[in-house]
Amino acid sequence: MKVYHFLIALLFTFSVSAQDLNSFFTETNSFLNKHVSKGKVDYANIHKDQSEIDELLKIASGITVKVSDANNYKAFWINAYNISVIKGIIDNYPTKSPLDNAGFFDKTTYSLGGKTITLNDIEHKLLRGNFKDARFHFVLVCGALGCPPLISEAYMPNTLEAQLDKQTKVALNGSFLKVNTKKKKVEASEIMKWYKEDFTMDGITEIEFINKYRTEKIPENFKLTYFTYNWNLNKQ
Template sequence: MAYKISAVAILLTLVGFFYFGSTPKITEKAFNKVPSHQKWNALLQKNVNTNGDVNYKAFVKNKAELEAYLKLLQDNSPAKNWSKNDKLAYYINLYNAGTVKLIVDNYPVKSIKDIKSPWDKEVVAIGNKMYSLGYVEHKVLRKMNEPRIHFAINCASYSCPKLVNKAFLADSMDAQLKSAAIDFIADKKRNVITPNKVELSEIFKWFKSDFTENTTLVGFINKYSATQVKDGAKVKYIDYNWSLNEAK
């Protein structure tokens, strides 16, 4: 009996190793320099308008500059000595730049969903390991106890929160996240807010647990909405438009 139990334990250990070992975890160094996000900011200013529409054709031409920025992030990965805002800036900018890189590598496309398993592809490097956008979002950013990241990261689609044409920076992180939340919730193409009824982006359905950890969904909306929603208001979700957020 003892022999059988040991054999089973060894088998489960091996299965767990191969299954969970397929996606490497991010190991932070004790100290690392915080990289500048100036290169990314310059690319955004040049190729993204104030509505968040992206000139992907220009990004294709600027691919070397985009790759240089991603290499900068790869070589200066987050470390234990960084502040939370330093890490938020790193991972938000990494996600957004990685998404643009994914579209550029497969351009032209009409939707990010035209790319097979776009959020499972290992497309960004941190240190000497590759990670998927899904990993960065779900295993890193969503673990940082900051639900407003959902208004900061962009999935290259019209129904997503817009790609802001400025890099996220540690020194202005709270103000930028607050602005992104206010802008997204007030955008009538993405949310329709009235006192007795709200039509919300499906982001609020998919990630409801993130928004309601310390409050209700209506309570969260009311923090950032000019129109205050009454408790018990009817909630409906708007179908997501996955068309590429490309400048016309």
């Protein structure tokens, strides 16, 4: 009888957790669709009415998702990171840059997934620490113009692979690279400098990584340098 009650309780807990996770994805999708356009965030209106983002974070605080459930785990933490960045900006609004706020990435904590963690914890420990996937750098949006564009939809477990590929292609065929064919030179976002080890995993070069996602391939003999990151706020 005890085993029966335990199994019922376990199934109930799993059902509630799955329901909360689905609710988080649905509400995140609605929030981003409403407040994000062409990669820019409407911080002013979110600041005026913070009820939506507070409710989102409340849902996220009670969710439990295991690393073994890879797609749900990655989708949850990518969305949680992006929403928490917006919350961090709102808490310091008006501000010109996330860097204008001390400890924005490494000291300010959020209650997410049953943990009290910083933005850096999400990126470096929970995502990069558990999965070797350089595409994370094209979907984690740090609130600045130099970041990849924030999309106006949630990252969903069933479409995550396609979304990761798409955003990597958007970045590497767009603003993350400046190609000068005459000078045989390519300038890349400083993200590729800061996380070089992620882009050269398995013995490939940075240009080889880029060419996996580029429509117009870059010759291997081009010199690779980096342009300065734009930390100005990605506001509408």
